[in-house]
Amino acid sequence: MTQNWPARRYKPRVIVKTVAASGTPEALGTTQRLAGLTFFGAKAVGTNNTGNVTLQVEDSSGTLSDAWVMMPGDVFTWPAPPYEAGYYLASDFTIKVATNGDGVVAVYSELQ
Helix, strand or coil: CCCCCCCCCEEEEEEEEECCCCCCCEECCCCCEEEEEEEECEEECCEECCCCEEEEEECCCCCEEEEEEECCCCEEEECCCCHHHCCEEHHHCEEEECCCCCEEEEEEEEEC
16 A cells, blocks of 8 residues: 655755864754755865764664764765654754864755
């Protein structure tokens, strides 16, 4: 049987996130609803990082855990949740940098 899901409206967006201090991971954002997400190892559009950046998420026990390490200029796409599952929040992702002032550019589809 084919499931007929109602159409959802998505809008392309970008977050440019830099982290001031290498010892202090920061959330990617706050309440932005992300349905698809690609990270670029860059502190600004067209400006690669100096060092590595680590994407962090909570593990099943609620502890912040490293999920993926990006070298300068790397591109990483986080799998989108299934259509019926909804979305991630930008606050679900934490950015940890090896070099002060590095970060990520995140291109995503925002659920409207």
